[in-house]
Amino acid sequence: MSASVITVEIKQNLPHKLVVRRPESGLSLNGNIRVPGDKSISHRALMLGALAEGETRIEGLLLGEDPRSTASCFQAMGAEVSDLNTELVRVKGIGLDNLLEPVDVLDAGNSGTTLRLMLGILSSHAGRFFTVTGDSSLRSRPMSRVVKPLEQMGAQIWGRDNNSKAPLAVSGQNLKPIHYHSPIASAQVKSCVLLAGLLVEGKTTVTEPALSRDHSERMLQAFGAKLDIDPETNSVSVNGPVKLYGQNVVVPGDISSAAFWLVAGAIVSDSELLIENVGVNPTRTGVLEALEMMGADITRENEREVAGEPVADLRVRSSKLKGCTIEGDIIPRLIDEIPILAVAAVFAEGSTVIKDAAELRVKESDRITVMANQLNAMGASISELPDGMQITGGTPLTGAELDSFTDHRIAMSLAIAALNASGSTEINRAEAASVSYPDFFDTLKSIIK
Ligand SMILES: O=C(O)C1=C[C@@H](OP(=O)(O)O)[C@@H](O)[C@H](O)C1
Numbered sequence: 529m530s531a532s533v534i535t536v537e538i539k540q541n542l543p544h545k546l547v548v549r550r551p552e553s554g555l556s557l558n559g560n561i562r563v564p565g566d567k568s569i570s571h572r573a574l575m576l577g578a579l580a581e582g583e584t585r586i587e588g589l590l591l592g593e594d595p596r597s598t599a600s601c602f603q604a605m606g607a608e609v610s611d612l613n614t615e616l617v618r619v620k621g622i623g624l625d626n627l628l629e630p631v632d633v634l635d636a637g638n639s640g641t642t643l644r645l646m647l648g649i650l651s652s653h654a655g656r657f658f659t660v661t662g663d664s665s666l667r668s669r670p671m672s673r674v675v676k677p678l679e680q681m682g683a684q685i686w687g688r689d690n691n692s693k694a695p696l697a698v699s700g701q702n703l704k705p706i707h708y709h710s711p712i713a714s715a716q717v718k719s720c721v722l723l724a725g726l727l728v729e730g731k732t733t734v735t736e737p738a739l740s741r742d743h744s745e746r747m748l749q750a751f752g753a754k755l756d757i758d759p760e761t762n763s764v765s766v767n768g769p770v771k772l773y774g775q776n777v778v779v780p781g782d783i784s785s786a787a788f789w790l791v792a793g794a795i796v797s798d799s800e801l802l803i804e805n806v807g808v809n810p811t812r813t814g815v816l817e818a819l820e821m822m823g824a825d826i827t828r829e830n831e832r833e834v835a836g837e838p839v840a841d842l843r844v845r846s847s848k849l850k851g852c853t854i855e856g857d858i859i860p861r862l863i864d865e866i867p868i869l870a871v872a873a874v875f876a877e878g879s880t881v882i883k884d885a886a887e888l889r890v891k892e893s894d895r896i897t898v899m900a901n902q903l904n905a906m907g908a909s910i911s912e913l914p915d916g917m918q919i920t921g922g923t924p925l926t927g928a929e930l931d932s933f934t935d936h937r938i939a940m941s942l943a944i945a946a947l948n949a950s951g952s953t954e955i956n957r958a959e960a961a962s963v964s965y966p967d968f969f970d971t972l973k974s975i976i977k
Pocket residue numbers: 567568569641713714715716717719740741863864887
C-alpha cells in the first residue's frame with residue numbers, strides 16, 4: 529500500500545512536493561527503524577577531529593546537509609576529511625591553532641550549529657582572517673548571542689545589523705578568559721565560548737540559566753580537555769590552553785529524528801515501531817518526558833552506553849494522548865522536537881500549552897507561526913503565544929496544500945500530521961528534510977502498512 533500513500537513529485541531537480549494520500553480505509557505503521565546519526569554529535573566530532581592532533585575515526589556520522597557544511601568549512605582550513613559516504617569517516621586533524629586562513633568565504637549553509645560554534649574557533653585563531661556566511665535562512669538568524677561574549681573575550685567580528693548577522697568577517701585574536709553568564713540556555717552559545725577558550729591562557733567559564741545539551745562537554749573531555757563542571761549552577765569551565773587528541777567516535781541515532789517516529793507511532797492507530805540505537809543523553813530526552821505526560825506508550829529497551837553517550841532502543845505503540853503543559857527547564861531539552869510535539873498535541877484530547885519557547889522564532893523558520901498556520905490550514909485549532917502555542921486537540925484534520933518554509937523539522941512534522949489527515953496533503957519544498965534526515969521519506973514509505 530505504501531507506494532500509493534506517499535509520492536514525491538520531483539519537478540526537474542528541486543523543489544520536491546511530497547504528496548500523502550490517506551486511504552479511506554486508514555493506515556497503520558509497523559516495523560523496525562534506524563535513525564541517522566545525531567546531528568549535534570556529528571558536528572562536534574568533525575570540528576574536534578579537525579582541531580585535534582592525530583586521526584579521529586567517526587562511525588555513524590550523519591550524512592545530512594548540515595554536517596556536510598561543517599566538513600567542507602574545516603577542509604577549507606586544512607583538515608583532511610575522508611569520503612563522507614563511507615561507514616567510517618576519518619578526520620586527519622591539524623592541531624589547535626594550526627587552522628589555515630581559507631582562501632574563500634566559509635559557507636555554513638543552513639546550519640546554525642556550524643556557524644555559531646565555528647565563530648568561537650575562528651575568533652581565537654590569531655593572525656588569520658575569515659569570512660563566513662550561510663543560506664538565506666541562516667543569514668537572517670541572530671549571531672549577536674555568540675558575537676557578544678566573543679567580543680568580551682577580545683574578538684574582532686564585523687557584519688550587518690551591528691555585527692549580528694552573517695555574512696560576518698572575523699579577524700582572529702589572542703583572546704582573554706571571561707566568565708560568561710548567558711541569558712539563554714543554548715548549547716550553541718555555551719559551545720562557542722568553550723571552543724574559543726581552548727586556546728586562551730586561563731579559565732573560561734559559561735553559566736547558563738538551565739542545562740542545555742552537553743555533547744560538547746562530553747566530547748571535549750574525551751579528546752583530552754580538562755573541564756570543571758558545576759551541575760548546581762549549570763556552569764562549565766575550560767582551563768586553556770589545551771591540546772586535543774584524535775579519538776574514535778561512535779555517533780548514536782538522533783533522538784530529534786526519532787521523535788518523528790515516536791509521535792507517528794503514538795498517533796496512528798494500530799501501530800508499533802521499534803526505533804533502534806537512539807541517543808538518550810538526559811539533556812536531550814525532554815521529548816520522551818513530554819510524550820509520557822501526554823500518555824504515549826513508549827518503552828526503552830536494551831539501554832547501554834556507547835562511546836560516552838547513553839543509547840537505547842525505543843518502542844512505541846498507538847496510544848490515546850491527552851493534552852499537557854510544556855514549559856520551563858524542559859524546553860532546552862526538547863527545543864527541536866516542539867514542531868512534532870505540536871502535531872502530537874493536535875491529536876490529543878484537551879488542551880496543550882507550550883511556553884518559554886520564544887527561541888523557536890529564530891530557528892530555520894519561525895517555527896511557532898509556521899506550525900500554527902500550516903496545521904490550522906488542515907483544520908487544527910492552534911493560537912500563537914509570544915513564546916509558544918496553545919493547542920486545542922481532538923479536531924479531525926483534512927489534507928491541504930502546505931509548505932515546509934525550507935525548514936527540515938517543519939517538512940517532516942507536516943508529513944507525520946498528514947498520515948492522520950483525511951484525503952490528500954501536499955507538502956511543498958519537502959526536500960528540506962535532507963538537512964538532518966536524508967532518508968526520511970524512504971523510511972516513511974517502508975513502515976506504512
Ligand atoms: O548545539 C547544538 O548542536 C544545537 C543546539 C540547539 O540550538 P540552541 O543552542 O540555539 O538552543 C538546537 O536547537 C540545535 O538544533 C543544535
